[in-house]
Amino acid sequence: MRLGTVIATLAIASGVATAAVAAEVAPGDVAFTDDGVAMSLTGTAGDPDEGAKVFKNKKLGNCLACHANTAMEKELFHGNVGPVLDGVAGRYSTEQLRAIVTNSKQMFTQDTVMPGFYSLEVGKDVTKDLVGKTILAAQQVEDVVAYLGTLKE
Amino acid sequence: MNNISLFITGPVIALALAAGIAAVKADPVDDTLTIDGKEMISRAKAPEGHPFDEVMSGWLFRTAETRALEADTFVNPGMLEVEEGGAIWNTVEGTAGKSCASCHGDAAESMKDVGANYPKWDSDSGRPINIELQINKCREKNMGAEPYAFDKGGQKALTAYVKHQSLGTPVSIDLGQGEMQNWWDRGKELYYTRTGQLNLSCASCHEANMGKMIRADHLSQGQINGFPTYRLKQGKLISVHNRFRGCIRDTRAEMPKAFSDELMALEVYVTWRGTGLSVETPAVRQ
Numbered sequence: 001m002r003l004g005t006v007i008a009t010l011a012i013a014s015g016v017a018t019a020a021v022a023a024e025v026a027p028g029d030v031a032f033t034d035d036g037v038a039m040s041l042t043g044t045a046g047d048p049d050e051g052a053k054v055f056k057n058k059k060l061g062n063c064l065a066c067h068a069n070t071a072m073e074k075e076l077f078h079g080n081v082g083p084v085l086d087g088v089a090g091r092y093s094t095e096q097l098r099a100i101v102t103n104s105k106q107m108f109t110q111d112t113v114m115p116g117f118y119s120l121e122v123g124k125d126v127t128k129d130l131v132g133k134t135i136l137a138a139q140q141v142e143d144v145v146a147y148l149g150t151l152k153e
Numbered sequence: 154m155n156n157i158s159l160f161i162t163g164p165v166i167a168l169a170l171a172a173g174i175a176a177v178k179a180d181p182v183d184d185t186l187t188i189d190g191k192e193m194i195s196r197a198k199a200p201e202g203h204p205f206d207e208v209m210s211g212w213l214f215r216t217a218e219t220r221a222l223e224a225d226t227f228v229n230p231g232m233l234e235v236e237e238g239g240a241i242w243n244t245v246e247g248t249a250g251k252s253c254a255s256c257h258g259d260a261a262e263s264m265k266d267v268g269a270n271y272p273k274w275d276s277d278s279g280r281p282i283n284i285e286l287q288i289n290k291c292r293e294k295n296m297g298a299e300p301y302a303f304d305k306g307g308q309k310a311l312t313a314y315v316k317h318q319s320l321g322t323p324v325s326i327d328l329g330q331g332e333m334q335n336w337w338d339r340g341k342e343l344y345y346t347r348t349g350q351l352n353l354s355c356a357s358c359h360e361a362n363m364g365k366m367i368r369a370d371h372l373s374q375g376q377i378n379g380f381p382t383y384r385l386k387q388g389k390l391i392s393v394h395n396r397f398r399g400c401i402r403d404t405r406a407e408m409p410k411a412f413s414d415e416l417m418a419l420e421v422y423v424t425w426r427g428t429g430l431s432v433e434t435p436a437v438r439q
Contacts, residue, residue, distance in 0.1 A: 058368075065368040077369040081362045113357040115350070123347035123354075125406040130350045 024138045027120045032106045036095030041102070041118065041138035051147025054140045061136065061144055066114065071151060082114060087153035097148045101141050117141055180364055181213035181373075182220075186433070189226050191321050197429030204360055205374065210430050214364075214373035215439060219385065223437040231313065231383030231435025234390045238314025241307040247298030253311075256295060260318055268316035269324050269432050272421050274331030281336050281417050284312045285392070303411040309390045313381045316434035323429050324378050326421070333421060340422025343415060349404030355423075358400075370439075375400070376427040377420070379436020386439060393420060 025041045040046075054060045056075060063069070068078035069085045092100065100107045103116035116122075117136040136144070186193040195210035212220055226232050242253045242260055257263040268284055275282035275290075282290070288311055289300035301308040328334050347354045358367065359375035366372070381390040394411040397419055401408050409415040 062368075077366075079366045079368050081365045081367055081372075113353060113361060115352055121352070123349045123352040123404060123406060125348050126350050127402075127405050127407055130405055133350070135350060 027118050027134050030102055030118070032099055032103070036093060036097070036099035036107070037102055038095050040142060041098070042142055044139060044142065046139075046142035046144070046146030046149075048143070048146040048150050050140075051143035051145070054136065054144050055147055060140065061117065063144075069151070085148070085151055088151045089149050090153055092148075094145060094149060098141070098145045101136075101144050101148070117144075181209055184213065184220065186210065186212050186220070186224060186431075188224055188320065188433075193321055193431040193433060194323055194429060195431065197323070200425070200428045203426065203428075204356075205363075208376065208427055208430055209374055210378060210427075210433065210436075211373040211376050211438060212379070212433065212436060214371045215437075219437055219439055222385075223433065229383065229435060229437055230385075230388075231381075231390055231437060234310045234381075234383075235313045235317050235435055238307065238310035238312070238317075241311050242314060247292065247296035249295065249297040251296050253291070256291075260314065264315050264318040266319050266322045268434070269319040269322040270326060272326060272333075272417065272424060274327075274333050276331060279332075280414070281333060281421050283393070283412075283417070283420055284315050285394075286412060288312065288315070304392055304395060309381050309392050312392070313390055313435050316381070316432060319432040320434065321431045323431060324424060324427050326424050326428070328425070336418045336421045337425060339414075340418035340420070343419050344422055347404075348401060349406030351404045353404045355400065355419075374426070375423065376430060377423050378427045378430040379433035379438070381434065382436040382438045384438050390435060391438075397423075 023043050025039065030037055030041065031039065052072075055063045055069075056072065058065070063085070064072065064075055064078050066079045066081035067083065067085045068080060071086070072078070088097070096107065100114075101117050103119035103121060104112050104114040105116055105119075105121060108114070115135060118134045118138060118141045120132065120134065186195045193210070193212075195212055197208050199205050199208050212223060222228055222230065239260070245252045245255070253260075271287070272281040272283045273287075275286075277290075285301075285303075285308055288308070292298040293300050326333070328337055344355045347357065355375060358372055362372050363374050364372065377393050377396075380393040380396070382396075383389070384391045392411075394416050397416055398408040398411065
């Protein structure tokens with residue numbers, strides 16, 4: 001429930017209107033191609049500042065659990081389960097970054113340990129109150145993708 | 154709502170962030186654990202069919218401060234509870250008017266090395282039995298006392314006391330007993346099954362990423378040779394099934410009940426994965 005409240009609050013804070021939410025692509029309908037995910041999940045441009053917050057937040061992206069990111073040097077404890085994200089915008093297009101964050105298994109392999117942040121391809125026995133829910137909301141994915149776009153060498 | 158916080162944050166470890174965040178040193182240390190002058194086996198050649206060549210105690214993955222706490226039983230904070238376990242051993246309880254000591258005498262002799270060979274097959278219940286369940290069996294059958302509820306009463310203290318009588322002895326379980334092999338198979342399947350919204354299996358963290366940092370935590374092989382362990386974060390002894398449940402919860406999955414078939418199968422399999430490591434109970438962890 002709390003996650004829902006957080007999302008709702010963020011949505012209001014970043015000025016996402018109900019109309020935009022209604023136009024969201026559902027997790028099962030995201031179209032992956034060889035080039036990644038071409039279409040925005042919401043039609044609303046991502047906000048990199050919001051994206052940075054989602055990236056850091058342990059209850060949302062928690063990306064630092066597995067990735068180091070020099071741009072966030074002030075944050076304590078960067079993991080090294082995944083690659084360092086410095087300069088990642090130079091390695092991938094926006095479409096590819098959107099695909100990685102939406103469902104990394106589509107971009108890497110089924111074996112990747114990176115969670116799919118806007119996917120219902122999940123593990124067994126999901127906590128009851130999270131069944132049918134994605135880790136991030138569609139707009140949060142767009143925000144994180146916009147933030148990743150700022151990570152240039 | 155602890156279950157939506159992805160990863161446990163340990164106490165503040167002085168990570169060398171200054172040296173560049175990408176270059177975090179995260180290998181298991183090259184160090185020897187000696188407890189009260191007795192050398193522990195904290196690295197052992199893995200048994201046949203094991204995914205690693207070498208099995209390693211979780212002690213090797215902890216900070217120098219945490220490691221030092223375990224090397225001296227006088228400073229090991231888990232020893233207080235072990236001593237409580239010793240007091241329970243001698244306490245009469247139940248309708249038969251007996252204590253553990255009434256039948257088993259001096260634990261240093263009767264329980265020596267016993268804990269290193271658990272779980273064992275229990276033909277009475279037709280399933281594997283661990284020390285916690287064996288204690289409950291003796292309480293019910295031999296003492297006329299109520300079984301302990303999970304982690305309640307003296308369960309952790311008494312289990313730690315019994316296990317401590319095997320300090321230093323290499324872990325070895327007999328998969329030839331009863332249907333132990335079937336339970337091992339089931340445990341192995343569970344170990345590799347991805348659970349929860351985060352879609353991770355035990356192997357995702359403790360095998361594929363062993364030695365890496367996950368936020369502030371240095372990922373070990375997830376061995377159970379030191380359980381019950383004293384966790385500095387919680388300031389008390391933590392049982393094996395509590396630890397299993399915590400790791401499963403962190404994948405954002407429903408947790409199986411303590412002593413359920415799932416967790417008993419996992420305990421059989423994970424114990425085997427630590428074959429050859431010394432029993433360290435009570436180990437000290439972050």
